[in-house]
Each structure stands twice: as structure tokens, then as C-alpha cells.
Amino acid sequence: MNQQRPQKKTTIYDLAELAGTSASAVSAVLNGNWKKRRISSQLAEKITRIAEEQGYAVNMQASLLRREKSRIIGMIVPKYDNRYFGSIVETFEIMARARGLFPIITCTLRDPDLEIEAARTMLSYQVEWLISTGATDPDRITDICLAAGTRSLNLDLPGTKATSIISDNFAGARELTKRTLINVEQKSGAMAPLLFIGGRGSDHNTAERIRGFRMAHQDLGVPIEEHHILACGYAPEKAAQALSAMAASEGSVPRGMFVNSTISLEGVMRWIKSSPLFDAAPPIIGCFDWDPFVALLGHDIEMARQDVPGMLTAAFDIVEKGSGDTGKLIEIPPLFA
Amino acid sequence: MNQQRPQKKTTIYDLAELAGTSASAVSAVLNGNWKKRRISSQLAEKITRIAEEQGYAVNMQASLLRREKSRIIGMIVPKYDNRYFGSIVETFEIMARARGLFPIITCTLRDPDLEIEAARTMLSYQVEWLISTGATDPDRITDICLAAGTRSLNLDLPGTKATSIISDNFAGARELTKRTLINVEQKSGAMAPLLFIGGRGSDHNTAERIRGFRMAHQDLGVPIEEHHILACGYAPEKAAQALSAMAASEGSVPRGMFVNSTISLEGVMRWIKSSPLFDAAPPIIGCFDWDPFVALLGHDIEMARQDVPGMLTAAFDIVEKGSGDTGKLIEIPPLFA
DNA sequence: CACCGTTGCTCAATCGATGAAGCAAGAATT
DNA sequence: AATTCTTGCTTCATCGATTGAGCAACGGTG
Secondary structure (H helix, E strand, C coil): CCCCCCCCCCCHHHHHHHHCCCHHHHHHHHCCCCCCCCCCHHHHHHHHHHHHHCCCCCCHHHHHHHCCCCCEEEEEECCCCCHHHHHHHHHHHHHHHHCCCEEEEEECCCCHHHHHHHHHHHHHCCCCEEEEECCCCHHHHHHHHHHCCCEEEEECCCCCCCCEEEECHHHHHHHHHHHHHHHHHHHHCCCCCCEEECEECCCHHHHHHHHHHHHHHHHCCCCCCHHHEECEECCHHHHHHHHHHHHHHHCCCCCEEEECCHHHHHHHHHHHHHCHHHCCCCCEEEECCCCCCHHHCCCEEEEEECCHHHHHHHHHHHHHHCCCCCCCEEEECCEEC | CCCCCCCCCCCHHHHHHHHCCCHHHHHHHHCCCCCCCCCCHHHHHHHHHHHHHCCCCCCHHHHHHHCCCCCEEEEEECCCCCHHHHHHHHHHHHHHHHCCCEEEEEECCCCHHHHHHHHHHHHHCCCCEEEEECCCCHHHHHHHHHHCCCEEEEECCCCCCCCEEEECHHHHHHHHHHHHHHHHHHHHCCCCCCEEECEECCCHHHHHHHHHHHHHHHHCCCCCCHHHEECEECCHHHHHHHHHHHHHHHCCCCCEEEECCHHHHHHHHHHHHHCHHHCCCCCEEEECCCCCCHHHCCCEEEEEECCHHHHHHHHHHHHHHCCCCCCCEEEECCEEC
16 A cells, blocks of 8 residues: 555645635634734634644745745755764754754755855755855855845854854864873973874964964974974875875874864874884874764873854854854854863 | 845846846746747847846745745754764765755754654655654654655654665674674684673664674574663663673673664773773674774774665665655665775 | 724735746748 | 748746735624
């Protein structure tokens, strides 16, 4: 038996006929302003009952076409494959729903063309706000939104044309670097400069983290090794390659490392496991990002956990206030365990 | 300067006026069937150009209201906080888009009420299909869909009223158990029964995995210890508690373990790290689920990776074929590294 | 009894896009 | 020259929900 009949959907007109009343009354009852429209509670009850019996669900397309506001809020996100973005998406949905907004999310696989296409699609769905998370070209998206009269925000990576909410990368990296340097001193007896690995030098976050990295070295009076700053990309393979290239050319790799994301850390740890260089003494790592299994890796790994609820609270504050200033930068400090 | 003017959106009527033509022609040109409607390519070009200049985006609400099919496909998912669901969601989006469908996803936090509410909301948005992933009460959702004439599928956890696509939990668990038992024999010299930990005994997947677990023991002639089957829930804390209770009452814990998910594994590893029981010899683990960092934990951990692309390919096959039989069960074998 | 205010509803226009039906002008055919 | 065909549009009803305007019935007031 196949019950999958593509049966016609119940509309307010069907309900009106069943209830012996008008579609107008049905609409008023079902969207809750029947008091304002002076519908008797008798009729309201009857309509509500019939609607339930019929399994009625409003047609949002029709409803939204008529209303002036859609109450839809869109988010684009690069990937769902790590805890940071997963947590962003989950928190976004919860907070949006708590505010009576309908969240729609789409992932763009770090593909600039997909980002633009996704933004256009969101606009077609009449989103009231679009939040661009980790976008490669956030300003382009802001332009598209502006042209359509839609407001937008940047999250995680900043742009210049809309308010951006990001981690306080400089202060976070400075603190993480400091902690890692101190760990190195405690475990190996002497302070030594760290290796910076992962991320793209062209992206704002990586640049700021490198700045914090430098500053912490300066704070503690440790000289930086310029060729020990490897912004080789985020991908695990890139990080692994960079390390093995360094090991090949220099014969060693610093014991202390600042790893720019859990994504890169995956490659770093894989390489370390495969190399004999750390057989005697395990590496001492600071990772700018958080993952529960990393805490279990058994090594000395310090993590800076980006404050996702904090960032999204800031974002929804702006959404609720109505609008933000062009290009304002809001920095949220990451958390340390 | 604040450019966030909530300006009125451009419609096909605006474009028609600018082009000195009718809205009908504009519509035909912009949705691509202007050839069929015999619009000259001159006019088509002109309209296209003007639409681009104005940054026009169709109003999907209006468009969908008129069309008979929405081409929207919905998915509900419990959480975004592990690789399995992350990968499901990402693959779902990619595959949906490749088929010209618009995916909308919502997470329900394993809350039965939220599941129902989310399903209703999806129906309001006129989804053509609803995929319930890991739902606590998939049949309830199928009923709601059926009442609205919408088709539905179950993923990950099966139901009886719609086609279900799940991992081959029995065969997968049998193989994983076998591999883990052999690992135990190789590392500790003798075969010994495993501990089963994590999951809910009431859920189909856990029950099937326990069945496979038993069968593998039987295959290899290893007796099962009934009190070593702990379906204590998925949460990390639950797993950790169950282990420490066992250690307290029995003084030891089997060295070989079958852990029912990476979620539970988190608690298991945390407890192991905190306990002296495994200081001498590390545990030997089989985990029914996959995570890249788990592979780096440095222990002997075998993983059964659920075949997400395989499962979603099966799902979209059904979506494209139009409809599936009531309650059919499709089992996809998990992968071993 | 005429008038007014209130209650409880209905009517009809509207949102923007779509597409069947129709129409006018020119080209082709007889 | 009369007819038919083709091309290239426009007109208008429609999808389902919403809402301002309006109307009938009734109770109360002078």
C-alpha cells in the first residue's frame, strides 16, 4: 500500500466552506488577531477545531507575499565540518527561533561563486537580514544586499561595508601565545619561539593572530623567527606539507606551536604522529579553536575557544535594534578553559 | 553614513515599465522560457540587461505561490555538533542543489516537540519532501506529512510509515566487533569479550548493533558478559558515569570496548584519561562512527564510518523516482578504513 | 419610533509572478 | 486580392492569505 498521494492542500477557503463562514474570518482566527477583528470566540473555536481536524498548515508563500515583513533571516556558512561552524549554525537557529524569526542556512563550501549565488537565492526568499559567516568576499555580498534593500552582517571574517562581528583575534592570539610560551618554558626548561602554522596571510583573522603572536613574543622578550611563520592555508594537507618541508630543510621543527585552527591541527597532528622528531618529547601546542577530542589527544594542547554565543548575541542585538553602522567592527574575546 | 535604507524591492512591473514592455514578457524572459513564449531575443537581451542593472531578484514567495511545485526539500536533524550529522547536512545540501532543489534544514536538539513544530513549519513552506534525520518519533512526522500530502523519508533512524534509509547496523557492528576482538587478541595475547557502551536500548540502531555485537562474539566463540552491555544513553557524561560505576563495583573494566558513537566516545576517553586502570595497557576500542581526531588519539581505535554519501544517494534516488513504499528499510553498509 | 453605537461578520483589492488565451501586424500561400 | 500562418507581443485570471472598508442586526437612548 502506498499512501504517498500528492493530494491537494487544504486552504482557508476549504476551511471556510466547512465552517460555513468566510475565508477572511478563517484567516483572522488562525493568525491570532481575531479579537482585533471582532470574531466571536464561538466561531474562533469552531474554526480552530476544523483546522486541526484537517491538518491545515498556512501557505507561507501566500502569507509572506501579502505581509510586508518576512521574518526570515538567512545565514551563509562555509562548511559544517568542524565544531566552530557547527556551533555557530546551531546557536543561530536557536536564537533566531527564540526571536520569532525563521532561520535559513546554506553552506558555500568556501566557493566564492557559490557564496554569491547563495546570497542571491536568499534575497529571492525575501530574507530581512543576511549574515555572511567566514565569507571570502563579504563586501560583494553586502553590495548585493544593499541593492535589494536587505540588511547584512559579517560574522567571523570582517568586511568594510557592513557591521562585522568577529573574535578578538589579536588579544586572543596574544594570550594563547603567552600561555603556550609559558608551557614550553615549564616543560622544556627554557623559553623558545613558537612556530605559527595554518591560515591564509591574506585573511584578516590570520593577520591579526600573527600580530598577537608577535606581540606575545615581544611581551615575554622572546625573539621571533620570521621563517617560522607559516600561513600555508587551513587545509590539513597544507599544514602537513609545510611541516615536512621545514623538517626536510632545517632538520627540526620547534617544539612549541601556534596552530591557527582545528582544521590545520588535524594535519599537524597527523604529521607529528608520522614523524620521529617528537618521539622523545611531545609537541607543546596552542590551538586557536576548540574541539572536544583535541583535549583528549594526551599532549599539551591549549585551546582558545571562540565565544560563539557571545558573537551571536551581539549579532542579534544589531538585528533587533534595526540596523548597524557601515563597517563597524565588534570584537568578542575568545575563552580559555 | 548608514546605507541600510529599507528600500522597496524591484518587481517585474518596475522592470516592465523601464523596458517599455509588459510584466508578462519580463517574467518570461527572466525565468528562461522566453523562446517558448516567442519573445524576440532583442527584447530578451534588453530586459536581462535592465534586470541586472537594477539588481533584480525574483520574489520566490510570489513565484512559488503561482507554480504547482515548490522544488523545496526539507530536512530535520538533531544537532550539528558531530561529524556524522555535519556531513549529512553538507552532503544533503550539495546533492539537493545538484538536482535543482532548494534545501532547507532545521535542527531540533533531540526535542520531540521541536521536531513536530519543525515539521509543521516545513510544511508551511510547501516542501515537496521532508527527510527526518535521527528523529525520536519519525512515524508522527510521517503522519503529519501524509495529512498534508507531502512525502517523507526517514534517515539514520527508521520508522514504520515511510521508507527509511539507515546504516547496516547489524552487519557493521558485527564486523567492527570482530575487528576489535581480533585487535584484543593481538595486543593482549588472548581473546576476551568486549564491553558495549553508549546508545539507548530502545532505539533501533542500538538494538541492531547489540545484535551484531553478540553475533560477532558467537562467530569467534567468545562468550558474552551480559552485564557488560551498557546502553546508558549517548551523552558523554552518561558513558563516563556508567564506566566509573562499573569500575567501582567490579574493580576493573574490560580492555576491549565497543563504543556506540563518537559522542559517547568523548565521555569514555575522558574517563579513561582520568582513571589509573589503563595506565599500563591502553584500551582497545571499536567506535561505531567516525571523527578525524579520534584517529589521532594514539590508541588502538577502529572506526566504522557511516556511508553518508551512500545513504543520501539512496535518499535522492527515491525522491527522484517520485515515491517509496511505506515502511521499506534500506540498509547501507558502513565503511572501514 | 428614529437614531446611534456596538458586535460580528463578509467583500473585494492586494501582494508579485505566471501562463493560457487573444490580438495585431507582417509574411507566405493560393 | 483574399486567406492563412507566423511572429511578437499584451491582457487578465490565478495562486492563498491578509486587511481596510463596509454592512446587517441588535441593544440602548432620547
